[in-house]
Amino acid sequence: MYSIGKSMKVKHTVHNPNWESMFQAEKQRIQSAIGTENFDIHHVGSTALPDIVAQDSIHTLIEIAEGINLDEFKQAMVNLGYEFSDRTHKQLDNKFLPPFMTFKKLPFNISTAFQSTEIHNLILFRDYMLKHPGCSRRISKD
Numbered sequence: 001m002y003s004i005g006k007s008m009k010v011k012h013t014v015h016n017p018n019w020e021s022m023f024q025a026e027k028q029r030i031q032s033a034i035g036t037e038n039f040d041i042h043h044v045g046s047t048a049l050p051d052i053v054a055q056d057s058i059h060t061l062i063e064i065a066e067g068i069n070l071d072e073f074k075q076a077m078v079n080l081g082y083e084f085s086d087r088t089h090k091q092l093d094n095k096f097l098p099p100f101m102t103f104k105k106l107p108f109n110i111s112t113a114f115q116s117t118e119i120h121n122l123i124l125f126r127d128y129m130l131k132h133p134g135c136s137r138r139i140s141k142d
Contacts, residue, residue: 013056019047023058026108030062033076038065040115048126051133057109063119064112070101073112077103082110 023043030041045059046052064073078084082103103110113119129135 011056012053015050015052015054016047017050019043019054019058020050022107023047023060026058026060030077030080033080034073038068039063042123042126044122044126049129057107060108060110061119061122062110062112063115066114074101077110081105082108 020043027041027043031039040063042061042063043058044061046054047058064070074084082105085102085104101112103112
């Protein structure tokens with residue numbers, strides 16, 4: 001476990017083989033509430049990669065098309081039992097993945113973002129790591 005700043009502790013654990021099926025079940029549950037036409041739901045982060053040590057929450061990204069009613073989306077997520085956080089995330093130096101809303105319901109941690117090249121590249125990176133497990137194992141050791 002290590003700390004980020006003064007307030008957030010991050011716990012790492014060995015990969016749980018149930019994370020993917022848990023993600024798929026929650027994805028279906030979310031899609032039932034918000035639909036599929038204007039949203040893409042992705043399993044991202046360390047729990048999406050089976051060969052590395054991971055944080056112990058399932059990171060999910062909901063990619064949102066422009067023009068949707070964000071208040072209705074937010075209410076649908078709250079109705080599913082998610083806690084909404086209006087805490088703004090610090091944008092990373094390289095402007096990578098700045099989520100504009102977050103929702104949490106253990107073991108899920110969900111970020112949202114509008115569809116963009118950066119999001120597309122994040123998904124491509126995840127897919128590359130899944131196809132090349134040796135790379136993810138090397139990253140996990142560093």
